[in-house]
Amino acid sequence: MQLTVEFGGGLELLCNSVKIHNVNVELQKAAEKLTMKDLLAWIRTNLIKERPEMFMKGDSVRPGVLALVNDCDWELTGQLDTTLEEKDVVVFISTLHGG
Amino acid sequence: MQLTVEFGGGLELLCNSVKIHNVNVELQKAAEKLTMKDLLAWIRTNLIKERPEMFMKGDSVRPGVLALVNDCDWELTGQLDTTLEEKDVVVFISTLHGG
Amino acid sequence: DSGYGHDLSPQMIYRYSRQLLLPSFGVQAQSKLLKSSILVVGAGGLGSPALLYLAACGVGHLGIIDHDVVELNNMHRQIIHTERFIGQPKVRSAAAACRSINSTIQVVEYQEPLRTSNALEIMSKYDIIVDATDNAPSRYMISDCCVVLGKPLVSGAALGFEGQLTVYNYNGGPCYRCLFPTPPPTTACQRCSDSGVLGVVPGIIGCLQALEAIKIAGEVGEPLSGRMLLLDSLSGRIRIVKIRGRSLQCVACGENTTFSKLQFREFDYENFTQSPLTPSPLKLNLL
Amino acid sequence: DSGYGHDLSPQMIYRYSRQLLLPSFGVQAQSKLLKSSILVVGAGGLGSPALLYLAACGVGHLGIIDHDVVELNNMHRQIIHTERFIGQPKVRSAAAACRSINSTIQVVEYQEPLRTSNALEIMSKYDIIVDATDNAPSRYMISDCCVVLGKPLVSGAALGFEGQLTVYNYNGGPCYRCLFPTPPPTTACQRCSDSGVLGVVPGIIGCLQALEAIKIAGEVGEPLSGRMLLLDSLSGRIRIVKIRGRSLQCVACGENTTFSKLQFREFDYENFTQSPLTPSPLKLNLL
Numbered sequence: 001m002q003l004t005v006e007f008g009g010g011l012e013l014l015c016n017s018v019k020i021h022n023v024n025v026e027l028q029k030a031a032e033k034l035t036m037k038d039l040l041a042w043i044r045t046n047l048i049k050e051r052p053e054m055f056m057k058g059d060s061v062r063p064g065v066l067a068l069v070n071d072c073d074w075e076l077t078g079q080l081d082t083t084l085e086e087k088d089v090v091v092f093i094s095t096l097h098g099g
Numbered sequence: 100m101q102l103t104v105e106f107g108g109g110l111e112l113l114c115n116s117v118k119i120h121n122v123n124v125e126l127q128k129a130a131e132k133l134t135m136k137d138l139l140a141w142i143r144t145n146l147i148k149e150r151p152e153m154f155m156k157g158d159s160v161r162p163g164v165l166a167l168v169n170d171c172d173w174e175l176t177g178q179l180d181t182t183l184e185e186k187d188v189v190v191f192i193s194t195l196h197g198g
Numbered sequence: 199d200s201g202y203g204h205d206l207s208p209q210m211i212y213r214y215s216r217q218l219l220l221p222s223f224g225v226q227a228q229s230k231l232l233k234s235s236i237l238v239v240g241a242g243g244l245g246s247p248a249l250l251y252l253a254a255c256g257v258g259h260l261g262i263i264d265h266d267v268v269e270l271n272n273m274h275r276q277i278i279h280t281e282r283f284i285g286q287p288k289v290r291s292a293a294a295a296c297r298s299i300n301s302t303i304q305v306v307e308y309q310e311p312l313r314t315s316n317a318l319e320i321m322s323k324y325d326i327i328v329d330a331t332d333n334a335p336s337r338y339m340i341s342d343c344c345v346v347l348g349k350p351l352v353s354g355a356a357l358g359f360e361g362q363l364t365v366y367n368y369n370g371g372p373c374y375r376c377l378f379p380t381p382p383p384t385t386a387c388q389r390c391s392d393s394g395v396l397g398v399v400p401g402i403i404g405c406l407q408a409l410e411a412i413k414i415a416g417e418v419g420e421p422l423s424g425r426m427l428l429l430d431s432l433s434g435r436i437r438i439v440k441i442r443g444r445s446l447q448c449v450a451c452g453e454n455t456t457f458s459k460l461q462f463r464e465f466d467y468e469n470f471t472q473s474p475l476t477p478s479p480l481k482l483n484l485l
Numbered sequence: 486d487s488g489y490g491h492d493l494s495p496q497m498i499y500r501y502s503r504q505l506l507l508p509s510f511g512v513q514a515q516s517k518l519l520k521s522s523i524l525v526v527g528a529g530g531l532g533s534p535a536l537l538y539l540a541a542c543g544v545g546h547l548g549i550i551d552h553d554v555v556e557l558n559n560m561h562r563q564i565i566h567t568e569r570f571i572g573q574p575k576v577r578s579a580a581a582a583c584r585s586i587n588s589t590i591q592v593v594e595y596q597e598p599l600r601t602s603n604a605l606e607i608m609s610k611y612d613i614i615v616d617a618t619d620n621a622p623s624r625y626m627i628s629d630c631c632v633v634l635g636k637p638l639v640s641g642a643a644l645g646f647e648g649q650l651t652v653y654n655y656n657g658g659p660c661y662r663c664l665f666p667t668p669p670p671t672t673a674c675q676r677c678s679d680s681g682v683l684g685v686v687p688g689i690i691g692c693l694q695a696l697e698a699i700k701i702a703g704e705v706g707e708p709l710s711g712r713m714l715l716l717d718s719l720s721g722r723i724r725i726v727k728i729r730g731r732s733l734q735c736v737a738c739g740e741n742t743t744f745s746k747l748q749f750r751e752f753d754y755e756n757f758t759q760s761p762l763t764p765s766p767l768k769l770n771l772l
């Protein structure tokens with residue numbers, strides 16, 4: 001499945017400072033759909049190059065990270081159970097405190 | 100065909116100051132596709148309430164108006180011949196000179 | 199006190215004429231601005247443009263709170279301060295700048311850090327709060343205080359080349375804790391003084407904060423509540439995304455919350471976020 | 486002249502430390518800024534924040550051209566001017582403000598209208614041009630002059646609650662005439678003085694103009710060329726759209742154009758657009 005995965009707010013530093021990743025996530029055999037939970041596991045294995053604890057906590061994102069599916073907070077789409085579709089854009093952004 | 104038609108930069112004043120119009124444009128019988136040329140004629144009849152010369156010149160938009168189809172300049176999509184598809188977003192914006 | 203009433207003086211009509219000319223703004227919104235009171239917390243990178251535009255447009259009562267003094271390394275982004283104020287309190291410098299562009303508004307200076315001990319008293323005097331601070335505990339504290347007092351909060355942040363903006367606790371919308379119930383690890387809480395910031399990025403976000411405060415005070419347009427603006431200045435991209443609504447489970451604003459003024463006063467935000475409310479300035483090793 | 490060379494003085498390292506800390510900016514981009522020269526045409530609503538942020542961040546040579554004087558009805562949006570400069574030339578006021586926040590850069594004042602007779606000479610001295618004017622003939626004239634001189638142009642506009650921003654004539658991208666080969670009817674050319682503007686809207690666009698100029702001067706990020714930012718402040722929406730590339734048929738920058746310095750000098754922009762380059766100020770009937 002073709003997806004765009006983007007990192008911002010400093011999270012890109014965990015992926016060699018690359019913000020936008022056009023990725024092809026293979027669906028698990030037997031599984032019919034790809035959820036955000038699956039994608040997070042895939043990202044942890046394939047995109048995160050260092051300090052994974054700065055991105056995840058347990059099987060979700062760490063506190064202070066917003067996850068957005070097609071410009072919509074994943075709290076509104078089903079969080080870990082959100083089903084992803086072809087060409088979806090998933091953004092992970094760390095909240096900023098500076099000023 | 101369901102389209103979103105938006106006006107900005109002052110052009111909304113020609114449509115009772117309404118910027119965003121969710122419209123349903125019926126396809127001409129015999130015609131298989133809806134082009135920007137068709138849409139402009141439809142808008143002139145159905146949306147523009149006053150001073151149509153501030154929106155159109157001949158069968159195109161007047162000088163100083165940018166037409167955008169799905170956030171892309173219509174010069175790149177075929178101008179008047181651009182074929183529209185279901186749920187497309189068409190924006191007309193008058194260039195500003197103020198500062 | 200007629201200056202803050204509905205009747206605009208000829209001087210005011212002349213000063214604000216370009217806003218009065220706007221059909222969707224006009225005398226009505228201008229009068230609301232003149233009668234409104236806005237507190238800007240922090241007179242730094244975000245506060246600089248926010249304060250200048252709020253003063254210029256005619257917010258009747260403008261409060262500024264900051265405990266810091268102007269330093270040379272602020273000057274690349276904190277454009278409200280001039281070199282002659284280096285070493286002096288930021289509130290004094292910022293207030294002087296606001297008065298120099300609009301002598302007809304009231305500007306109040308609070309030269310102290312915002313803390314649980316003074317926040318309720320100070321913030322209760324204002325209609326709208328602008329969070330222009332630079333650290334996580336302040337952001338939780340200000341949001342909680344806004345919830346307790348029922349005030350809308352215009353929240354901006356900037357770091358590096360990125361900026362973020364939203365309106366909290368407005369018209370049934372979410373508060374800061376609805377979005378971030380658990381504080382992030384301290385290693386994820388970088389400040390401009392540690393990590394750097396391109397000066398104009400807080401400039402853009404601070405202007406957008408002034409815009410949102412003006413929309414709320416003037417009761418025009420659609421404030422950025424339930425939505426968040428994400429700016430990536432380097433790539434030139436801006437996203438405005440839809441965020442969650444008020445959380446029923448929120449400790450601060452949720453359905454069964456018992457969070458009160460008393461609890462607010464006793465809450466330890468430094469311990470909660472494991473970081474200080476008024477960080478000691480980093481001493482640079484570059485010199 | 487060592488101040489503008491690669492070697493940053495300890496004072497400069499301290500002043501710009503928060504930009505130097507940024508990995509994608511650092512000493513390299515800061516040195517380029519310090520050696521760059523930027524001309525801002527217009528010290529009004531757009532020019533105010535653009536000039537302040539360009540001065541603050543360390544653009545080595547900053548030019549300001551404006552023929553106008555500061556008026557009270559400018560103050561709601563032109564935050565670079567203080568009340569004590571009312572009646573005085575905007576360039577003098579703006580230059581004083583720039584120097585007061587950064588005494589280490591060079592600020593040059595041109596107290597005159599930009600015209601075909603002086604544009605080539607003045608603009609040729611700068612690396613980057615920022616169009617912060619308020620009328621159609623100036624926009625065509627400045628773009629044409631940038632094409633003839635091969636200079637990138639950061640163009641912003643604001644009116645009412647809306648703003649627009651793009652970069653012209655940069656790296657093979659389009660010029661103003663590529664987008665607008667024919668001038669609009671004069672009835673479509675409203676100015677802030679006629680139609681009004683919410684003060685903070687040019688504030689936002691002016692900051693974004695400073696950002697684009699900094700990206701070009703510092704050679705960082707992706708400037709907004711071939712793209713245009715559209716701001717609708719009332720609804721809180723920002724679009725960044727893809728626009729056409731350079732037009733082969735463009736009269737100014739096209740393939741077979743013969744447009745030259747000589748032709749530029751003799752081109753009648755007021756006749757072309759049917760509107761004046763320096764409109765006489767509207768006298769308000771509100772008073």
Ligand SMILES: [Zn+2]
Pocket residue numbers: 372373374375376377444445448449450451452
């Ligand atoms: Zn809440």
Ligand SMILES: [Zn+2]
Pocket residue numbers: 659660661662663664731732735736737738739
């Ligand atoms: Zn061209």
